[in-house]
Amino acid sequence: MSTPVYNRVALIGLGLIASSMFWAMKRGGLAGDVTGFAKSEASRDTARRIGLCDRVCDSAAEAVADADLVVLCVPVGAMGAVAKEIAPHLKAGATVTDVGSVKRDVIDAVGPYLPESVHFVPAHPLAGTEHSGPESGFAELFDNRWCLLVPVEGSDPEAVAQLRALWEGMGANVDEMDADHHDLVLAVTSHTPHLIAYTMVGVADDLRRVTDSEVIKYSAAGFRDFTRIAASDPTMWRDVFLTNKDATLEILGRFTEELFALQRAIRTGDGDHLHEYFTRTREIRRGIIEAGQDTAAPNFGREVPKS
Amino acid sequence: MSTPVYNRVALIGLGLIASSMFWAMKRGGLAGDVTGFAKSEASRDTARRIGLCDRVCDSAAEAVADADLVVLCVPVGAMGAVAKEIAPHLKAGATVTDVGSVKRDVIDAVGPYLPESVHFVPAHPLAGTEHSGPESGFAELFDNRWCLLVPVEGSDPEAVAQLRALWEGMGANVDEMDADHHDLVLAVTSHTPHLIAYTMVGVADDLRRVTDSEVIKYSAAGFRDFTRIAASDPTMWRDVFLTNKDATLEILGRFTEELFALQRAIRTGDGDHLHEYFTRTREIRRGIIEAGQDTAAPNFGREVPKS
Numbered sequence: 001m002s003t004p005v006y007n008r009v010a011l012i013g014l015g016l017i018a019s020s021m022f023w024a025m026k027r028g029g030l031a032g033d034v035t036g037f038a039k040s041e042a043s044r045d046t047a048r049r050i051g052l053c054d055r056v057c058d059s060a061a062e063a064v065a066d067a068d069l070v071v072l073c074v075p076v077g078a079m080g081a082v083a084k085e086i087a088p089h090l091k092a093g094a095t096v097t098d099v100g101s102v103k104r105d106v107i108d109a110v111g112p113y114l115p116e117s118v119h120f121v122p123a124h125p126l127a128g129t130e131h132s133g134p135e136s137g138f139a140e141l142f143d144n145r146w147c148l149l150v151p152v153e154g155s156d157p158e159a160v161a162q163l164r165a166l167w168e169g170m171g172a173n174v175d176e177m178d179a180d181h182h183d184l185v186l187a188v189t190s191h192t193p194h195l196i197a198y199t200m201v202g203v204a205d206d207l208r209r210v211t212d213s214e215v216i217k218y219s220a221a222g223f224r225d226f227t228r229i230a231a232s233d234p235t236m237w238r239d240v241f242l243t244n245k246d247a248t249l250e251i252l253g254r255f256t257e258e259l260f261a262l263q264r265a266i267r268t269g270d271g272d273h274l275h276e277y278f279t280r281t282r283e284i285r286r287g288i289i290e291a292g293q294d295t296a297a298p299n300f301g302r303e304v305p306k307s
Numbered sequence: 308m309s310t311p312v313y314n315r316v317a318l319i320g321l322g323l324i325a326s327s328m329f330w331a332m333k334r335g336g337l338a339g340d341v342t343g344f345a346k347s348e349a350s351r352d353t354a355r356r357i358g359l360c361d362r363v364c365d366s367a368a369e370a371v372a373d374a375d376l377v378v379l380c381v382p383v384g385a386m387g388a389v390a391k392e393i394a395p396h397l398k399a400g401a402t403v404t405d406v407g408s409v410k411r412d413v414i415d416a417v418g419p420y421l422p423e424s425v426h427f428v429p430a431h432p433l434a435g436t437e438h439s440g441p442e443s444g445f446a447e448l449f450d451n452r453w454c455l456l457v458p459v460e461g462s463d464p465e466a467v468a469q470l471r472a473l474w475e476g477m478g479a480n481v482d483e484m485d486a487d488h489h490d491l492v493l494a495v496t497s498h499t500p501h502l503i504a505y506t507m508v509g510v511a512d513d514l515r516r517v518t519d520s521e522v523i524k525y526s527a528a529g530f531r532d533f534t535r536i537a538a539s540d541p542t543m544w545r546d547v548f549l550t551n552k553d554a555t556l557e558i559l560g561r562f563t564e565e566l567f568a569l570q571r572a573i574r575t576g577d578g579d580h581l582h583e584y585f586t587r588t589r590e591i592r593r594g595i596i597e598a599g600q601d602t603a604a605p606n607f608g609r610e611v612p613k614s
Contacts, residue, residue, distance in 0.1 A: 077578075101528075126528040129605030130592070136605070144611060145527050175524075188517050190528035193507055195573075197532075199566045200500055201588040203558065206565070210495050216594040217482075220452050221408075221433040221497035222536050224601045225504075229529050231592035234585035241573045241581055251510065252570055256563065258513070259506045263559055266502075266548045271384075274548055278541035281508040285437070285538035287523040292611060294531045298436030298443070300607040304451060304599060 005166045006069040007032040012060050012082055013073035014038040014047050015233070016128060017099045019137025021071065022052055024170035027139040031166075037063035038134065039074075046134045061089040069166070072098035072110070077239035080109030092117035095159045099125055101186060101236070103150045103179040105243035111152060119159035122150040124182065125172060126190070132233040143171035144292055150179050187247035191240055192255060194229050195248065198237075201230040220304075312473045313376040314339040319367050319389055320380035321345040321354050322540070323435060324406045326444025328378065329359055331477035334446040338473075344370035345441065346381075353441045368396040376473070379405035379417070384546035387416030399424035402466045406432055408493060408543070410457045410486040412550035418459065426466035429457040431489065432479060433497070439540040450478035451599055457486050494554035498547055499562060501536050502555065505544075508537040527611075 009031040011018040018036065025031040036053030037060045038044050047056045057063040064070045064086045074082055079100060090096065096118055100106045103122050114120050127145035129136065147167040151160050164174045177185070204215045204223060215223065241248055265273040289296045316338040318325040325343065332338040343360030344367045345351050354363045364370040371377045371393045381389055386407060397403065403425055407413045410429050421427050434452035436443065454474040458467050471481045484492070511522045511530060522530065548555055572580040596603045 126525050128528070131605050138605075146525055148525075185517050185521050185525060186528060188511050188514060189522055189525045189530040192510075193529040193533055195569060196503055196507060196566070197529075198585055198588050199562060199569055200503060201591050202584055203499075203561050203565050204495050205587065205591055207495060207558075207561070210492050212591070212594065214492050215496055215591065216598050216600065218433050218453055218455075218492060218496045219595050219600050221435070221493060222500040222504075223496040224595050225532055225536055226500055227588070227592040227595055227601070228607065229532055230585075230588040232585075234582050234589070237585050238578050238581040242576055242578055245573055245576075248573060249570065251514075252566070254510050254514070255506060256566070258510050259503070259559070259563070262502060262506055263556065266552055266555060269549055269552075271545050271549055274545040275541050277509055278505055278537075278539075278544050280512065281505050281534070281537040282541070284508050284512055284519070284522065285534040287519065288526050288531050288534055291523050293523065293526050294534070295609045295611055297609070298438050298445075300535065300609040302602045302604070302607040302609070304602055 004032045005030045005162060005169055008067045009034045009069045009071065010063045010067035011036040011053065011071050011073055012063060012086065014043050014052060014134040015073060016132050016136045016141075017125065018071065018073035019052050019134050020127075020139065020141035021073070021137075021170065023137055023139035024142055025166075028169040030169040035063040035067065043134050050135060052134050052137070060086050064089050066091055068094055069163070070094060070096045072096070072100070075236045075239045076100040076102050076106055076243045079106045080113070083110040083113040087113045087115060090115060090118050095119040095121055095163060097121050097123050097163055099123060101190065101240050102244040103182045107150070107152055107179055119156045120152055121155055121160050121163050122152065122179070123163065123167070124148045124150065124186070125167070127172075128232070130228050130231040132236070140171065142167070145172055147172040147174050148182055149174060149176045150182050151176060183244050183247045184250075187244060187251045191244055191248045192251040194232065194237060195241065195252065196255070197226040197230040200226045311339045312337045312469060312476055315374045316341045316376045316378065317370045317374035318343040318360065318378050318380055319370060319393065321350050321359060321441045322380060323439050323443045324432065325378065325380035326359050326441050327434075327446065327448035328380070328444075328477065330444055330446035331449055332473075335476040337476040342370040342374065350441050357442060359441055359444070367393050371396050373398055375401055376470070377401060377403045379403070379407070382543045382546045383407040383409050383413055383550045386413050387420070390417040390420040394420045394422060397422060397425050402426040402428055402470060404428050404430045404470055406430060408497065408547050409551040410489045414457070414459055414486055426463045427459055428462055428467050428470050429459065429486070430470065430474070431455045431457065431493070432474070434479075435539070437535045437538040439543070447478065449474070452479055454479040454481050455489055456481060456483045457489050458483060490551050491554045491557075494551060494558045498551055498555045499558040501539065501544060502548065502559065503562070504533040504537040507533045
């Protein structure tokens with residue numbers, strides 16, 4: 001057994017990320033003892049049943065008492081309220097971190113509640129699946145994925161280094177970035193793609209002239225790829241868009257500008273414009289595969305059950 | 308060995324669909340003898356090297372001579388020219404079909420060249436991968452996927468039934484549909500999703516404030532899903548948009564209308580609208596998985612190589 005990175009870790013919120021962190025910490029022997037809390041009693045019961053966390057507590061205050069690391073794993077819009085609730089119960093010298101998909105808003109919401117005696121090191125693991133809840137986690141989720149640390153002004157370098165060691169121990173590559181750049185990068189690589197996928201799926205569902213059953217039967221022609229991310233947790237994503245409003249709206253503006261240019265090329269029959277555009281976008285895919293961020297197997301190597 | 312459905316089949320164009328058809332026909336013993344032709348000499352050489360087709364011919368005319376079934380597997384924009392070229396060489400009683408992603412335009416382009424003595428039964432297998440070329444095919448591509456037959460006025464029922472038997476033998480489920488409805492359904496389930504994916508990838512590639520290397524490194528947060536279909540063959544897709552212009556523009560119009568409504572909800576902070584929308588889109592995903600058209604495994608079950 002390696003030495004744990006933290007003696008006591010508290011996970012507040014027990015969804016996909018928290019449950020994956022628990023299994024990844026166990027796999028790596030990274031935490032001596034892990035407490036957990038979820039607002040929903042059903043989630044706490046599930047966690048107890050499947051052995052998620054060494055101890056599931058009935059309040060956030062109880063879970064964070066004596067913790068060396070507190071990880072806020074709740075939807076972005078709930079971070080402030082949770083911080084306020086746990087603040088009086090935090091141990092001096094503890095580190096508070098989070099896993100929210102938006103960083104500026106979380107820093108502004110959480111920071112003011114935290115006492116001087118604790119370290120605040122916001123973070124964001126760029127990993128997930130379309131599934132949610134305490135049973136959706138698995139130890140390998142962060143393997144070879146990136147985790148972005150977003151230290152705030154005055155973050156203690158040792159506290160940052162310790163959190164980095166935890167994420168690396170859970171299999172992630174770690175980068176540091178400032179909050180505003182993080183929120184812009186994520187608007188491009190995650191938030192806008194999710195909104196677009198949600199929109200496309202909503203449009204297909206809404207059309208009177210094409211039935212849902214046709215959309216479903218014939219989805220392998222491309223559409224089904226969009227439905228995966230459009231099946232992600234609605235509360236988490238509502239909060240992402242409400243709290244990363246400016247960057248998302250900026251990228252959406254760029255997106256519609258570009259879409260209108262392609263639409264115009266279709267309308268005017270400008271095949272060269274289309275062909276040149278579609279050739280350029282192939283390169284990015286190659287880069288992602290070479291960087292080990294996706295599989296080269298056709299159709300993501302997905303195996304669809306035979307009927 | 309089962310009895311072949313056709314004694315002699317000619318594949319014109321040797322890309323992903325044609326090569327998958329060849330291997331699927333061999334797997335099922337569905338064709339006695341398969342000839343093939345590709346415009347590019349390099350593709351013909353590759354086909355000969357990997358044993359794709361029983362005989363690779365140096366002209367389309369030679370390939371279709373004596374064929375009972377001729378399958379046009381070229382980009383939609385090239386169908387008319389190919390039909391004109393092969394028409395004088397078609398055997399009386401032969402069936403001509405195609406695999407194009409657009410049907411009205413192909414029917415209008417191909418139909419007028421075909422002699423009265425042959426049957427024309429347009430078709431479209433809803434299957435593919437992001438890869439292209441003669442080496443990208445595999446026998447399982449059509450298993451449990453749908454193939455849409457789009458008989459034209461006066462199509463011989465026996466010729467349609469025979470083609471249906473071939474597609475079923477290659478593993479597909481077969482439906483019949485009229486050309487205009489086909490083009491609308493595909494605009495929803497395939498063409499518009501592809502255009503949107505191309506656009507999103509193009510936007511990410513274009514931004515000055517977020518580098519390509521950031522886009523690539525952090526793509527697992529959602530973006531990478533879009534890059535798969537945006538890596539599809541540029542010529543094929545240029546032709547799809549140019550030839551299914553009306554339906555694509557109609558669905559794009561619906562898409563931007565819906566996107567603007569969500570954009571407005573973000574701007575005004577209407578969380579209920581977003582949450583309700585994102586909850587509804589989950590259902591479609593469930594339907595697709597229950598219909599056996601996608602995997603329930605997280606992240607499509609993709610395996611990303613460890614670095």
